[in-house]
Amino acid sequence: MDETPDDAIIQRQLRTSAEEPAVQVAEIVAELEGTAADRLEPTYTQIDHMLDHLFSNPPAPEAQVEVTFTYEGYRITVGQSGRAQFVKV
Numbered sequence: 776m777d778e779t780p781d782d783a784i785i786q787r788q789l790r791t792s793a794e795e796p797a798v799q800v801a802e803i804v805a806e807l808e809g810t811a812a813d814r815l816e817p818t819y820t821q822i823d824h825m826l827d828h829l830f831s832n833p834p835a836p837e838a839q840v841e842v843t844f845t846y847e848g849y850r851i852t853v854g855q856s857g858r859a860q861f862v863k864v
Contacts, residue, residue, distance in 0.1 A: 789857040791830040796857075797822055803861060804847045821846045829855055 785807065789799045797818035805812040821844050833855045834840050843852045850862045 783862075785861040787859045787861065789826075789830075789853065789859050791833075791857040793830075796826040796830055796853075797824070800826070800846065800851060800853070800859070803859070804849055804851075807849070807861065807863075808847070815847050818846060826853060829853070830857070 785803075787803050789796050793799060798812070800822075801812045801815050801818050805815055808815075822842070825842055825844075829840065829842060836855070838855070840855045841852050843850065845851070845864065848864060850864045852860045
């Protein structure tokens with residue numbers, strides 16, 4: 776894996792049809808940190824089921840809803856389309 780600067784924005788696409796999209800967030804952070812997802816804090820402590828609700832009953836596309844939160848040292852922004860950005864803080 777290539778080294779990225781701490782301020783780099785890492786782009787990923789979440790599967791909006793996934794049963795537990797927050798698990799995808801943990802898996803991506805684990806990949807970025809070179810560890811196993813089960814070694815990280817549970818995502819529900821930061822975002823509970825917020826992404827589940829965003830993807831299961833999305834607002835109109837023109838709303839352009841985004842959710843931003845911090846998890847395991849990353850500032851993460853997830854759009855209603857599943858587009859996700861991870862920035863190491």
